[in-house]
Amino acid sequence: MDKMLAAMFYAPLDVRLEELPIPQPGPGEVLIKVEAAATCGTDVKTYRRGHPLLFRQTPAGFGHEVAGVVAATGPGVTQCRAGDAVVAANSAPCLDCYYCRRERYSLCENLLFLNGAFAEYLLVPERIVRLNLHRIHAGTSFVAAALTEPLACAIHGIDACHLTSEDTAAIVGCGPLGLLLAATAKLRGARVIATGRGAERLALASHFGADVVIDASDMPAEEQCDAVRAQTGGQRGADVVIEAVGTPETWEMAARMARPGGLVTVFGGCAAGTHVTLETYPLHYGELTIKGVFHHTPAYFAQALELIASHAIDVEALITARLPLTAILEAFNLLLRKQGIKYALIPPGVSNLH
Numbered sequence: 001m002d003k004m005l006a007a008m009f010y011a012p013l014d015v016r017l018e019e020l021p022i023p024q025p026g027p028g029e030v031l032i033k034v035e036a037a038a039t040c041g042t043d044v045k046t047y048r049r050g051h052p053l054l055f056r057q058t059p060a061g062f063g064h065e066v067a068g069v070v071a072a073t074g075p076g077v078t079q080c081r082a083g084d085a086v087v088a089a090n091s092a093p094c095l096d097c098y099y100c101r102r103e104r105y106s107l108c109e110n111l112l113f114l115n116g117a118f119a120e121y122l123l124v125p126e127r128i129v130r131l132n133l134h135r136i137h138a139g140t141s142f143v144a145a146a147l148t149e150p151l152a153c154a155i156h157g158i159d160a161c162h163l164t165s166e167d168t169a170a171i172v173g174c175g176p177l178g179l180l181l182a183a184t185a186k187l188r189g190a191r192v193i194a195t196g197r198g199a200e201r202l203a204l205a206s207h208f209g210a211d212v213v214i215d216a217s218d219m220p221a222e223e224q225c226d227a228v229r230a231q232t233g234g235q236r237g238a239d240v241v242i243e244a245v246g247t248p249e250t251w252e253m254a255a256r257m258a259r260p261g262g263l264v265t266v267f268g269g270c271a272a273g274t275h276v277t278l279e280t281y282p283l284h285y286g287e288l289t290i291k292g293v294f295h296h297t298p299a300y301f302a303q304a305l306e307l308i309a310s311h312a313i314d315v316e317a318l319i320t321a322r323l324p325l326t327a328i329l330e331a332f333n334l335l336l337r338k339q340g341i342k343y344a345l346i347p348p349g350v351s352n353l354h
Helices: 041-049 126-132 142-146 148-159 176-187 199-207 221-229 248-257 280-284 298-309 325-336
Strands: 003-011 014-021 030-038 065-073 085-088 121-124 133-135 168-172 191-196 212-215 238-243 258-266 289-292 319-324 342-346
Touching: 003 325, 014 325, 030 085, 030 142, 041 325, 065 121, 065 142, 065 148, 085 126, 085 142, 126 133, 126 298, 133 298, 142 148, 142 298, 148 176, 148 298, 168 176, 168 248, 176 191, 176 199, 176 238, 191 199, 191 221, 199 212, 212 221, 221 238, 221 248, 238 248, 248 258, 248 280, 319 325, 325 342
Parallel strands: 168 191, 168 238, 191 212, 238 258, 258 289, 319 342
Antiparallel strands: 003 014, 030 065, 030 121, 030 342, 065 085, 085 133
């Protein structure tokens, strides 16, 4: 067989399943037979409106949370061999630019991205093989391993907050990343307040360790702020607020939930060209800190895989259902209607889904 089924992104709301030639690995490259690929909030945004970084040229492969079995290796590959169960990250830094030399790898000026997980096979470039491809521990499912990338992003987000066991952290949004942020914050010993919408997501917030879960359905922004502040000492606000929705409105709301001297981490990415308006008084007189966090690094990816292998975080609880790859459009239309959290897409012929 020299053809594979692959989902190709042409334009917003235009993803097509096509038969394409199976790529062959060159020097340093690895060809993975995909066993599981997971949908992601970024994928949903991309499906709806495109993405300025991921798809500069179309058509392009789609999907980036993936695990599978090495089908073939190119010359020079020594860290894995055919038959190994592996997980590949969706990026790797160059290690040579201005930011890499300062160990700010998520800001790499030449960050190499990998898409194409929603397919039967995925060709992993040499740089990602070298820096960000790992063998999967025995006892770790392919579906769980495919969730290494979002957990790596969550670890990066929580690391940037410098949380301690004395802190109360408010997580705005109970989507997949909001839930992973809550779980990771709980591992650091923080008291976690989660706000969000939807019965399924709110129930999972408790499962992922949130101490307080606030149903923000039909709740105006100021009411949400009051509800969070009411759960903090002296109603002064959270020590750390992490925004995990990605709209200007929720960025602004998050800034109003933090106590004086607190930290607001804007984790959710807003649409390009949007702006926020922040009140100057609490920023200056309240000595508020606002910082952005983007993506992950090779070190965070390795940490995430270790947490998954040790079952410290039940990442598979995020998976609403396992669907065949041929149902990819159904999965994304469900997510656009806010039905489900994440879906695992399983290529044809894969029998071991666990």
